[in-house]
Amino acid sequence: MGIEKAYQRNLVDIVDEMNNSICYWIEAEYKRQMPVIAQDANPAKAMATKLSKLLKQWRKRFNEHAELTSSWFVRSTDQAVSSSTIHALNTAGMSVKMQNTPEVKTVLAATYRTQVSLIKSIPEQYLTQVDVLVQESVSRGRDIAWLRDELQQRYGVTRRRAIVIARDQNNKATQAIAIQRNLSVGIAEGIWVHHSGGSKTYRHSHVKAGEDKLRFSLAKGAFIDGEWIMPAELINCKCTFRPVVPGFD
Numbered sequence: 001m002g003i004e005k006a007y008q009r010n011l012v013d014i015v016d017e018m019n020n021s022i023c024y025w026i027e028a029e030y031k032r033q034m035p036v037i038a039q040d041a042n043p044a045k046a047m048a049t050k051l052s053k054l055l056k057q058w059r060k061r062f063n064e065h066a067e068l069t070s071s072w073f074v075r076s077t078d079q080a081v082s083s084s085t086i087h088a089l090n091t092a093g094m095s096v097k098m099q100n101t102p103e104v105k106t107v108l109a110a111t112y113r114t115q116v117s118l119i120k121s122i123p124e125q126y127l128t129q130v131d132v133l134v135q136e137s138v139s140r141g142r143d144i145a146w147l148r149d150e151l152q153q154r155y156g157v158t159r160r161r162a163i164v165i166a167r168d169q170n171n172k173a174t175q176a177i178a179i180q181r182n183l184s185v186g187i188a189e190g191i192w193v194h195h196s197g198g199s200k201t202y203r204h205s206h207v208k209a210g211e212d213k214l215r216f217s218l219a220k221g222a223f224i225d226g227e228w229i230m231p232a233e234l235i236n237c238k239c240t241f242r243p244v245v246p247g248f249d
Contacts, residue, residue, distance in 0.1 A: 003076050008166035010069055011122065015162050018058050018123060019155040022130055023148070025054055030144045051134055055127045066119035074112045074173070081177045085243075089185065092245040096185040107180040111173045118165050126158040168236060175232040175240060179218050182243050190218050190241035192231065206239050215244065 029047060082098045089096050100108075130151065137147040182190070194210025196202045205225045216222035218241075221230045231239040 003073070003080060004167060004170035006076075007069075007073055007170055008163055011119065011162040011166050012159060014062065014065055015122065015155075015159050018061075018126075019151075019158075022054065022058070023151055026051075026130075026134060026147065026151070027144060030147075033138075047138055048131075048135060051131060055131060058123060058127060062123050063120055066116045069119060070112050070115035073115055073169075074108055077111075077170070077173050078108060078177055078181075081174060081181055085178060085181045085185075088243060089187070089245060092243075093247075094185075094245050098181060099184060101184045104177075104180050104184050107176055111176060115169060115173075118169065122158060122162050122165065126154050129154050171232040171238050175230060179230060179241070183218050187243045187245065188218060189215055189244040190231075191215055191244060192222055193240045193242055195238040195240055201236075203234070203237070206237065210239070216241075218243075 029050065033047065086096060086098065133147060133150050133154075136142070137144075137150075179190070192206075192209040192212075192214040194202075194206050203225075209222060209224055214222055214224075221228040221233075231237065231241045
């Protein structure tokens with residue numbers, strides 16, 4: 001399994017687990033509170049207190065998961081990129097050895113912080129909406145079927161966001177690390193390589209850059225559509241680059 005798929009599976013699994021846990025608790029609590037509701041009492045406050053504890057537990061769980069997963073992701077991506085870079089440069093006739101320069105360490109640390117932040121953000125909207133929906137459902141006397149449907153819609157949005165984060169961050173991290181790894185061994189330029197990744201939507205300017213074999217500075221980026229950008233820097237961009245080896249390109 002590739003890094004992107006493993007990362008995606010990792011994020012989707014914890015989202016699934018969170019949704020299953022919360023939905024199970026809500027359904028069980030609804031059944032337990034039915035006699036109270038039938039007597040025209042309002043159990044909203046009691047449920048809110050219990051639900052708050054559950055949501056707090058899941059926020060803590062995601063925070064812990066974010067750090068562990070981000071460490072694995074950055075380490076795995078760097079290992080794959082380093083191996084690929086060495087192979088590409090050796091094939092081009094350049095013998096290199098990867099070193100963790102201050103610049104490389106900075107990119108790895110920044111990539112780690114980005115992953116932690118994004119993973120922590122995944123459940124926030126879902127958990128906030130769960131809290132609101134449960135209170136609305138109980139206070140207005142809505143049945144569990146309505147609440148179940150609403151929760152599944154929010155779960156779908158959260159799950160899709162986790163998938164997008166895994167895909168987009170895999171592209172961004174891979175290229176950011178690859179660029180710095182190449183710079184660290186003296187490669188100053190790259191040639192833009194367009195990749196659609198099977199997507200039916202793509203940026204025509206990126207296609208042209210690939211067709212033109214656009215040569216750009218790895219330190220500065222490529223000037224496309226009026227701005228300096230790096231491969232995979234823009235959202236959903238899957239473009240990469242080929243290093244320009246002095247004396248061989």
